[in-house]
Amino acid sequence: MDNKPDVYRRELVDVQGVPLFWSIAEEWSQVESFESRPDDLLIATYPKSGTTWVSEIIDLIYNNGDAEKCKRDAIYNRVPFMELIIPGIENGIEDLKKMQSPRLVKTHLPVQLLPSSFWKNNCKMVYVARNAKDVAVSYYYFYQMAKLHPEPGTWEEFLGKFMTGKVAFGSWYDHVKGWWEKRKDYRILYLFYEDMKENPKREIQKLLKFLDKNLPEETVNKIIYHSSFDVMKQNPCANYTTVPTFDMDHSVSPFMRKGISGDWKNKFTVAQYEQFEEDYKKKMKGSTLQFRSEI
Structure with a gap:
């Protein structure tokens, strides 16, 4: 029986106070008990913060800039989305179990929900953060096309949900701050989307150093080109x-939409901007994290 449609557009379910897809919540014990390997590299982000971009860059680094090798499969198979489980359709945990080391592992989980084996094994982790207003806009369009999410409602309604953390993977504010604090105690390279846009070469050099890899300049230039x-x-x-279209409908909005910094200016009204900024100040108070809303 074709039961695909009924897995979509369902309400989110709280896991330890964080809203997640219903199917992840149902299979949470699988996620929680995931066994990392010491040579795993974790790519962690809040959704719509440059996940696919940094994944492609790192896969290119791992393959010494060989773009053809990076076309061996779709990015979501090369870098499995660990916690994504949809019964009968997808299981990131199972996909990772079958992979040879060294594995690239993608997660959108906030720091407190990450399986403990990553801390125990002291895995290297790359976190990418993007400014909140651009994330909110990108996430709104993504909600429209990626049908595992509940209906987004209007932009105004969605922005309200984003500000209160009632979206998949919870509060952006808690997410970026949680990982920022954790970097003090673990091997976490914390990158910013805006820095990557401004100077991809500099940020790729940071990644190479973090990964203990040495690549000639012409290879680095190839990586910059292929990950543009x-x-x-x-x-x-x-x-x-x-x-498949029943999962993501690119006719509604392409997965790769604009990839720029500052697109929020085309979406926020003056009133929304003012309200957002006031709320932002409260939520980010006391944090040393600094973001640029444009470059």
Whole structure:
């Protein structure tokens, strides 16, 4: 029996106070008990913060800039989304178990929900953070096209949910701050989307140093080219067009939409901007984290 439609557009379910897809919540014990390996590299982000971009960069680094090797499969198979479980359709945990080391592992989990084996094994982790207003806009369009999410409602309604953390993977504020604090005690490289946009070469050099890899300049330039937005947008192994339409509808909004900084200016009204900024100050008070809303 074709039961695909009924897995979509369902309400989120709280796991330890964090709203997640119903199917992740139902299979939470599988996620919680996930066994990492010491040479795993975890790529952690809040959704719509450059996850696919940094995943492609790191896969290129792991393959010494060989773009053809990186076309061996779609990005979501090369870098499995660990906690994503949809009964009968997908299971990130099982996919990872079958993978040879060294594995690249993707997660959107806030720091407190990460399986404890990652801390125990002292795995290296790369976290990418993006400014909240651009994330909110990108997430709104993503909610529209990726049907595992509940209906987004209007932009105004969605923005309210985003500000109160009532979206998949919870509060952006808690997420970026939680990982920021954790970097003091573990091997976490904390990168910013805006820095990557501004100077991809500098940020790739940081990644190489963190990963103890040495690549010649011409290879680094190749990585910059192949991981650029325009090239990735045309690459079916990176742009998610291979995902079935019943799951992601690119005619509603492409998975890779604009990939710029400052697009929030095209969406926020003056009133929304003012309300958002006031709320932002309260929620980020006391944190040393600094974001740029444009570059």
